[in-house]
Amino acid sequence: MTSELAMVVAVLAPLAGAVLIAASHRHPNRRETATLATAVALFILVLPLLEPVMAGERPGTTLWEIIPGISISLEAEPLGMVFALVASFLWIVTSVYSIGYMRGHHEENQTRFYVCFAIAISSAIGVAFAANMFTLFIFYEVLTLSTYPLVTHHGTDEARRGGRTYLGLLLFTSIGFQLLAIVWTWSITGTLDFTVGGIFEDKVSPTLIGILLLLYMFGIGKAALMPFHRWLPAAMVAPTPVSALLHAVAVVKAGVFTVLKVTVYVFGIDLLADVHAKDLLLYVAAFTIIAASLIAIREDNLKRRLAYSTVSQLSYVVLGGMLVNEISVIGGGMHIAMHAFGKITLFFCAGAILVAAHKTNVSDLDGIGRVMPITMFAFLIGALSVIGLPPLGGSWSKFLLALGAARSDQYVFVGVLMLSTLLNVAYLLPPVVRAFFLPPPNAPGQHISFNEAPLACLASICVTAAGSVLLFFFADPLYVLLEPIVITTR
Amino acid sequence: MRHHVILRVIAKLGIPFIVLFALYVQFHGDFGPGGGFQAGVIFGAAFILYALIFGLDNALKVAPMNLVITFIAVGLLVFAGVGVARQVSRLRRARRQFRRRTASRHPARRARSRDHGRRGHDRDLLHLRGPGPVAVEFLIGHYNYWIFIFLMMLGFYVVVARGNLVKKIIGLNIFQASVFLLYISIGKVLGGTAPIIIDGGGPVTYSNPLPHVLILTAIVVGVATTALGLSLVIRINEAYGTIEEDEINDMDQEP
Amino acid sequence: MIAAHYAALQVVAPLIAAPLCVLLRRGIPAWLVTVAISWIALAIAIQLLIQVLATGTISYELGGWAAPWGIEYRVDSVNAFVLLIVSGISAVTAPYAHKTVVKEIPEDRHYLFYAAYLLCLTGLLGIAITGDAFNVFVFLEISSLSSYVLISLGSERKALTAAYQYLVMGTIGATFFLIGVGLIYAMTGTLNMADIATRLDAVENTRTVLAAFAFITVGLGLKLALFPLHLWLPNAYAYAPSAVTVLLAATATKVAIYTMLRFVFTLFGSDFALDVTFLAEFLMALALVGVFAASITAIFQNNVKRMLAYSSVAQVGYMLLGVSFFSVTGLTGGIVHLFNHAMMKGALFMALGAVFYRLGSVHIDRMRGLGKQMPLTMFAFVLGGLSLIGLPLTVGFISKWYLILAALERGWWPIAGLILLSSLLAVAYIWRVVEAAYFRDPATHHPRATEAPPALLVPTWILVLANFYFGIDTSVTVGIADNAAKVLLGSGG
Amino acid sequence: MAFLVIIALAIMRLRNLFGVVMLSGIYSLLMASVxxxxxxxxxxxTEAAVGAGISTILMLGTLALTTSREKVPMHTPLLPLVVTFVTGAMLVYGTWDMPAFGDAAAPPNQHVAPYYLERSLAETGVPNVVTAVLASYRGYDTLGELTVIFTAGIGVLLLLGRRREKAATKPEAGDGGS
Structure with a gap:
């Protein structure tokens, strides 16, 4: 199979899987086999692409030209590869996890759940492999829409409200700002193809570039820059696997991924160096990092706390992009992968606690580590990775980001990163501390009636936790992979 | 009404004459004013008169419902058929009558552009009266138009302001009639006569026939609208028990 | 031989079929005739379009009388496209009509219904194809009268008042139009459109022509539901029988817009419209206000048909917005939206018709939980809704793309932003329905509905798929629209 | 002409609908004489036959079936007044540049019309030019006109088909055209 074909099939495979899943809605076993099989098939499709991309090839294909100059095209390049690999690998893990979770939780509408899940992954892969801004936008929107039913899954008033916020904000930003920016870009340059070094050249004034940059950055609502971050906590009404995969990996990472893509391939980091709007964005990102962390400290609901943590972490990537030097951009790209593994571990743990112990609040976690040691240990690993301590993956990306900030003589942001690390500690470690070191509430006559989470959940948690560790030792290939996106600009 | 002896007698005597007159109008249409449509209307009026006076059941005996429906449809078909037949026959005679042209703007005019200004005016020499001094001549020249405007405004006002559904339709009629007046005024030539050519056309000044044609069509359209509007009013009256707009609105709000 | 007569056949075929329907006296044969004629009309429209694109403008002299004296049918790429839209929608709606008509209209009137349907089609096609200003009026009345009738057949009594309201406003509109034509005639002495266009140049700056322009614009504005003149539309669409709503919503306003384009660009010329009048600014303001006002009103409607009717008013705003740019891109956007909106509104109203067929109501509360009871119908509705919102890969996106591009070309980026913001309002009202259908439990006291019959689903899905097909392969629609825009502007002189 | 205005005013004021209908008949007759x-x-x-004849009868029929008194409107007619006056003003403005009434040299009497007057007899063999134009040159308008009547006929049938009384009267108006 050629690389081109593999890409197309990779986008279509989950869709075919979705059809299969829908077709077997009366047979839960068959349905879940279909889910798993598709997930594995997808990863097998994506993995071989790595080799040619590492070798410097850029396999690409145009599927359809909609308007002259605007086409649906796919292309594999390093940044996309990272995203695609992470997403497709974590889908396998999440599939295993969600089977355990959904059954353990006796959820309704499971078929709809798996179908939408598959469509969401398909569009995430589409985002990863998009060869131009238009294609990316299409998959970006499909991703929004296909995850909406997942967020609103429970159909309660709260879920509907959360869904409305989710959809409203994401569509508002993407249609209101991003699309405008895209059309505008097209009307200026006549192309939307992702090109190393950007597509604007010297066609427009810095002011206009600034306006466009702001439109893009705020238009990518999935990157959750304040003040458009509200959808992320709102989306936490979703079942945990959704929060885990979609709101730690697919959706939010599609957002920051797009941020990096736009920075590198639409504007080009050289062009952005002189644009003042990026400084504004830097401060917005820094503010988001700090503010979201502060909110996270005060959140008692574990999932919401993690959500605000995600908001904060996402801005790392934006920060990396807006610092516009090679190292910070690579650091941002690596952070996509590192944070994905770390955060998904945390969400899995939160879900496992919910399934096994029916607890959602941090303050209820006292002593739970004695009953669920594996879960809570994995939580610790995930937390440390997100905080950025060696020997865990998160430390590399944070290091590179700080280094990038220093390179640009923007020491303020080095400070921001340090401060945020401290805040991370402040909100991520207390659950662990409570779980292991505080005695369980000893209400008389109350027995601890729960155990570790279902096996499927536990296994997935271990895989992702181990992944966080492994990424620390194998960060170099990632660096090498990402290097070309900035090197060739010089 | 059907109990009045006088009415019945007069009607019985009158209806044959009306029908006869209708036939006259029908077949004399080529030469004098009138024609098929007017004749039909007169004929129809005679029939309605019959229905009003002798009761509907009797009328239906004369013309059963199905027959009426069939007549309507056949009538239209005959006319359309004549049109099509004519089209085909003309085409056979002069095939080049049908021309497909590229998008040049005025092929037709160029092709047929002949000087046919008997009165010696160049066609493109347009006489424009500027706003100029409001002379008596100007007043007289536009008097008709202003009457038309006033009537139009009256009719329009009745339509918009009145809540009674029947009155609205009457307003529409006045409104439309005023427009007819506008058209006919446009076509009038001072000193002209009705455009019926006598003796193969002599040096007589005729008024412009085209607006007359248009208005004939428009009148018919108007009466069709009226008929439809009135039947809607009847149905509304059945459904709501009133034909006052405000009351209907209130009733729609409540349920 | 036949090919030469396509232009005439386009109108005459349904015209002759209408009395035939009456003579048939039976619902089902009349329906079959209607379907056959609709398809024939579509085939003819496609043929005409191909001819026009290949050889340029077609002129056809009816009765063999040459143009300024007789009546001429004149087909260029603009109205060929409109013909295609009208006959295409009719070709899909006619098969759809049968089931709904059986459900909604007493049986002894079916054949009359189809006759009226065909007449409406005749009128719409006639308006689009004719090259004679007065003839437009005649066909306008044919289509209007038949649509009054069709609307009044709705199953609620409000349908009657809606039809009456439409009758009064429609007649005022037509009469305004007639006044305008009369004034033009007074200044030019001709009724042939092409002829008027040349002769009008000489008298362009007179007040009479200006008044004529104003009257024609307002008259047509009434017909096409330009924002403050749209009052008849929501009720008319909401209470008409399902099939009628589909036909009217997808075609009637389009034809009126076409007529406006024809008059503004071909007859008066874009220079006149731009320099002498304030049409561009006027239209743009009205269109934008209309888009927002109507969309916001739509959000608060509980009758979903009415909601979509208000959305139609908003969508008309988009089309006029495209026109008001007076540029090739803007016009392309406006014209292609004629087509695209026909696709999406057709699909949406058809899906609603299927809901009405099963539930007997399209109230939003009754539609709770329908996502499970009528999955295919509701999914069609969702997809149509996405197209209405303008998400990529749907036709709605293509229209928006061109409109925004046109705004940016002029450097009016706030307007581009407004266009985008307004489409978010569409999200709001469409999503009310989606939430009700998918994420609310059905009220228990209502019987469960089952999926709509295939006779309704198939046409619905044809239109839904068309939404996507023409959203991906735009070469046909945008190509023709672009051509049409150039024809309009090029001949504007 | 002045009579026309007076009657129109009277129609507007009068609330007895029978009276209004009668007045509108008279109005049509006056119009015809104009x-x-x-x-x-x-x-x-045609105006005499249609306006004074058929329309009046149709309206009488309607009134017989509904009611004959108009009620006083509840709302103030300010907006309609404004709308009407704006329209009227626009028209007055428009007439300013119109050719004077009865001017033989005015464009409408120059361009197409003379052609009909000169040639219709030769080309169609009908001395009444109006009839000639109606049936030949603009025959398709007339076809359209018939279609309109047909439509109205169908409409009336559809609306009132079950009701015997109207069903017999209205289609006659349509039948008259054919």
């Missing part, structure tokens, strides 16, 4: 003065004999004929 048409005769303006040389439009055919139009006059």
């Amino acid at each position: 048409f005769v003065i303006l040389d439009a004999v055919d139009v006059a004929f």
